[in-house]
Amino acid sequence: MSTAVDTTKPAREAPYQGPLLDVRDLHVEFKTRDGLVKAVNGVNYSVSAGETLAVLGESGSGKSVTAQAIMGILDMPPARIPQGEIRYRGQDMLTMDKEARRQIRGQKIAMIFQDALSSLNPVLTVGFQLGEMFRAHKGSSRKEAKAKAIELMDRVRIPAAKDRVGDYPHQFSGGMRQRIMIAMALALEPDLIIADEPTTALDVTVQAQVMDLLAELQAEFHMGLILITHDLGVVADVADKIAVMYAGRIVETAPVHELYARPAHPYTRGLLDSIPRLDQKGQELYAIKGLPPNLLRIPPGCAFNPRCPRAQEICRQEVPKLFQVTTPEGAEVAGRQSACFFWKETLGDA
Amino acid sequence: MPSKDLPDDHDPLRRIPPTDSDHLDYVGQQGLAVAQDTLIEPDPVKREEARSLWGDAWRELRRRPIFVISAVLIVLLVLIAIFPGLFTDTDPRQADLSRNYLRKPDWADVFGAGWFGYDGQGRSIYSRVIYGARASIIVGVFVTLAVTLLGGVTGMVAGYFGGWVDAVISRVIDIFFGIPLLLGALVLLNAFTTRTVWSVVIALAVLGWTQLARVMRGSVLTVKQADYVVAGKALGAGTSRLMLRHILPNAIAPVIVVATIALGGYITAEATLSFLGIGLQDPTISWGVDISSAQRVIRTAPFALFFPAAALSVTVLAFIMMGDAVRDALDPKLR
Amino acid sequence: MGHYVLRRVLQMIPVFFGATFLIFIMVYTLPGDPIAAMFGDKAADPATVANLRHQYHLDEPWWKQYLIYLGNVFQLDFGTSFTGRPVSEIMADAFPVTIRLALVAFFFEIVIGLPLGLLAGLKRGSFADTAVLVLTLIVISIPVFVLGYIAQTVFAINLGWVTATVQDSTDILQLILPGLVLASLSLAYVARLTRTSIGENLRADYMRTAVAKGLPRRTVIGRHLLRNSLIPVVTFLGTDLGALMGGAIVTEGIFNIAGVGNILYKAIRTKEGPTVVGIVTVLVIVYLVASLLVDLLYAVLDPRIRYA
Numbered sequence: 002m003s004t005a006v007d008t009t010k011p012a013r014e015a016p017y018q019g020p021l022l023d024v025r026d027l028h029v030e031f032k033t034r035d036g037l038v039k040a041v042n043g044v045n046y047s048v049s050a051g052e053t054l055a056v057l058g059e060s061g062s063g064k065s066v067t068a069q070a071i072m073g074i075l076d077m078p079p080a081r082i083p084q085g086e087i088r089y090r091g092q093d094m095l096t097m098d099k100e101a102r103r104q105i106r107g108q109k110i111a112m113i114f115q116d117a118l119s120s121l122n123p124v125l126t127v128g129f130q131l132g133e134m135f136r137a138h139k140g141s142s143r144k145e146a147k148a149k150a151i152e153l154m155d156r157v158r159i160p161a162a163k164d165r166v167g168d169y170p171h172q173f174s175g176g177m178r179q180r181i182m183i184a185m186a187l188a189l190e191p192d193l194i195i196a197d198e199p200t201t202a203l204d205v206t207v208q209a210q211v212m213d214l215l216a217e218l219q220a221e222f223h224m225g226l227i228l229i230t231h232d233l234g235v236v237a238d239v240a241d242k243i244a245v246m247y248a249g250r251i252v253e254t255a256p257v258h259e260l261y262a263r264p265a266h267p268y269t270r271g272l273l274d275s276i277p278r279l280d281q282k283g284q285e286l287y288a289i290k291g292l293p294p295n296l297l298r299i300p301p302g303c304a305f306n307p308r309c310p311r312a313q314e315i316c317r318q319e320v321p322k323l324f325q326v327t328t329p330e331g332a333e334v335a336g337r338q339s340a341c342f343f344w345k346e347t348l349g350d351a
Numbered sequence: 352m353p354s355k356d357l358p359d360d361h362d363p364l365r366r367i368p369p370t371d372s373d374h375l376d377y378v379g380q381q382g383l384a385v386a387q388d389t390l391i392e393p394d395p396v397k398r399e400e401a402r403s404l405w406g407d408a409w410r411e412l413r414r415r416p417i418f419v420i421s422a423v424l425i426v427l428l429v430l431i432a433i434f435p436g437l438f439t440d441t442d443p444r445q446a447d448l449s450r451n452y453l454r455k456p457d458w459a460d461v462f463g464a465g466w467f468g469y470d471g472q473g474r475s476i477y478s479r480v481i482y483g484a485r486a487s488i489i490v491g492v493f494v495t496l497a498v499t500l501l502g503g504v505t506g507m508v509a510g511y512f513g514g515w516v517d518a519v520i521s522r523v524i525d526i527f528f529g530i531p532l533l534l535g536a537l538v539l540l541n542a543f544t545t546r547t548v549w550s551v552v553i554a555l556a557v558l559g560w561t562q563l564a565r566v567m568r569g570s571v572l573t574v575k576q577a578d579y580v581v582a583g584k585a586l587g588a589g590t591s592r593l594m595l596r597h598i599l600p601n602a603i604a605p606v607i608v609v610a611t612i613a614l615g616g617y618i619t620a621e622a623t624l625s626f627l628g629i630g631l632q633d634p635t636i637s638w639g640v641d642i643s644s645a646q647r648v649i650r651t652a653p654f655a656l657f658f659p660a661a662a663l664s665v666t667v668l669a670f671i672m673m674g675d676a677v678r679d680a681l682d683p684k685l686r
Numbered sequence: 687m688g689h690y691v692l693r694r695v696l697q698m699i700p701v702f703f704g705a706t707f708l709i710f711i712m713v714y715t716l717p718g719d720p721i722a723a724m725f726g727d728k729a730a731d732p733a734t735v736a737n738l739r740h741q742y743h744l745d746e747p748w749w750k751q752y753l754i755y756l757g758n759v760f761q762l763d764f765g766t767s768f769t770g771r772p773v774s775e776i777m778a779d780a781f782p783v784t785i786r787l788a789l790v791a792f793f794f795e796i797v798i799g800l801p802l803g804l805l806a807g808l809k810r811g812s813f814a815d816t817a818v819l820v821l822t823l824i825v826i827s828i829p830v831f832v833l834g835y836i837a838q839t840v841f842a843i844n845l846g847w848v849t850a851t852v853q854d855s856t857d858i859l860q861l862i863l864p865g866l867v868l869a870s871l872s873l874a875y876v877a878r879l880t881r882t883s884i885g886e887n888l889r890a891d892y893m894r895t896a897v898a899k900g901l902p903r904r905t906v907i908g909r910h911l912l913r914n915s916l917i918p919v920v921t922f923l924g925t926d927l928g929a930l931m932g933g934a935i936v937t938e939g940i941f942n943i944a945g946v947g948n949i950l951y952k953a954i955r956t957k958e959g960p961t962v963v964g965i966v967t968v969l970v971i972v973y974l975v976a977s978l979l980v981d982l983l984y985a986v987l988d989p990r991i992r993y994a
Contacts, residue, residue, distance in 0.1 A: 072898055074897050074898050104900065105900070106899070106900035107900025108900055111898070111899075114891065114895060114898075116891060119891040119892065120891045120892055122892040122895075122896070122910055122913070123892070123988075124989060125910075125913065133901065133905075134899060171989075185899065521697075522697065522704065523704070525697070525704075526700075526704035527705075530705055531933055534935070534950065534966065534969075535709075538712045538962065539712060542712075615826075622831075623936060626829075626936070627935070627951065629955070646835065656832075660832040664824075664827045665827075667828075667829070668824070668827035671823060671826055675823070
């Protein structure tokens, strides 16, 4: 009678219940010749399985840098993370060793970039780049990897995948290239996908197709999705909750419909007001006055104060924390926060 | 309807926000604009200097030690070339065989006739090093000017017009490329019985212009496709306006880089030709000639070879360093 | 792809004719009478001179001379030098020597230049990078003939490691020093080119993607970076081999190697028309073929060119 040694993994403790990704008080700085650029100044957000978080903001708001910090692809000098935690399934990735982090990258958390033409290697075939995921992480053979690549291309609805697997990125249209990027991200069925402006470089109709595909795949794999964008239109269909970023901070969070209906921060209000509407015909378009701040010299107090129609003395002196939004009766509204001293008044502007 | 050049203040391309930079259309600058570091936006309160390729390049250049060193060297060399009398009193052709045949350098005789010793004909090496600068600088500068002009224009025409004009010009360029520079210069110069600095300039220019033509053509081909050029065309800008105002400022950067580096190459070429006995000859004073004569006595008097060789190397070095610095400053990607 | 090749070959034809014509003109129509030069200072019997001129077709108009010449070339007859030896024989002696030297130089260029460039490119801003930059700068600035003399003096005469001149050019060991000297300029360029190319590609978006895919570092660098970075380097190397052959004049002179450069130099000086034109014609053909191969290579390496 042999006592078979159980070489399988030890029985897990109770499976992890919290959010897939939990970013806490993240700060990212860049040391440049002109000074210290504070790109991310205390960001908190989390995503759970099956959930879509949209991170909204203009260029320079820090949304992409946060994403890159999560993936761990920032060049560490000149970038520095002086403070914060990035927890994947409860474990802080910032304290992990390089190899452990690398194992997560691509396999558990994957990223889709904006410009697929420059983000794909121009001298390797699409099939090779897709198959690479399997060869590098799963030890598949070339044949297996190729078969998987074709399967993936089918999944993202690239016509005649078998014929096109040996083609190069520049031979595809923009929309198809973006699908290939999506396929590459999904290859190993990650828990979480971060999409950094996936549709910005595409035509409107193609945008819709790609977003539909993304939503479909997310539902199918029950993945968490962080969608980074500056386009309010794209977000409305896909997101569950939204975080608005400005000057490296989150200035408002809300479930998606709440945000559009009743913004609680002047910046969000300004963004929504700037969307041209048909019934505005003949009127001057609204734009938030001023320009986003120079991250070398962020204004004191609330970073938005120079451009804010509501700015008061206190805004120039104190940095507002993220206040919990409550109903008039005082009940907390779930997932609703605003970094504005005057959020109540802003809500009332609807 | 024929397109006509629009007067400046009505040029639609100028209506985009005005900047401080002088003659470049804002849109024209965007072609090779500094890669907008999106993390750093212009300060809304203080009006910063407009960011243009040339403004930035100059600022970049100023702070690089390599530029400063090479610039100082070049200024010094040009001074030596134009005013050799400032640096030495000795006549470089005065030969005193009996007294000074291969006399060793006298280190104490700073800036004096004997400082670097004397050559195989009893002439002051220091003096010859000083006077030799002129030939090298003239050849370098004028060949570069000539090839930049000739090559630049040809390359621009070929790149801009395309079609059969380009085909013909490209074949001509290829033909000249098939003949190695040194070889061609050898054959050409062999035909001259008296060779002056200008003979060498002509020979090198005739054979070397194709290099710059190619660079310019390639650069124009890239710039031509940029959106702002297409926009300019659509708005009715005429050929010469497009070429001069929009394409040229943006296409010229690589040409300048190559030209500055090539300058060093032309100086080397002249020295090599003189060394081979087919470049400059007496009475012109050239480092290459001196090096050539010093070959024979290299064992007994290495200094006779060393000093002209060092002078030559330092000169070439200065121009190549300058070329490097200019290239780094003009390349927005290297930030 | 086939289209591309055909077009390139067709383009080569006018270039071949143009280049050989150009050299022909330069040699034969520029002032200087080669026949007279043959006799040096001695006065020659006019009848003999006339005879010789006729023999070499020098009494015909130059365009006719060119056509006669071309006709012969296509029969692989490069004519006879003024000294009576068939030019093809002279070339058959000299070319193998030069080819050997060029190959040795090429070897050094790759084996030293590439790794240096890789090192500098991957470790940008480090001491190694600065050292490579400074060294290459110095090598580029010092003319080949100076470098040759220094090398010869130090390694052959002072240290005695190798012979000062090449006695037997089939002995590879003797070609090491001249090979290194010949390679010096190209080596420096290769190092710098590699460094620049790597520098540019390191910052490319596709590199970011490769890292984001969680690929191990050696794959990211070894496959993604190098495949792209080495394209311009390989194409440069391709054209350089031909350039090495045509540019060895100085090196062959210093080390007394009886190669093409040496012969060419002497022939030019003595106005040996047939030899000059013969050798240059072959060099042009070599250059054209190398050029074509490099373009093809480029298309193979960079699919964007292939399917343009």
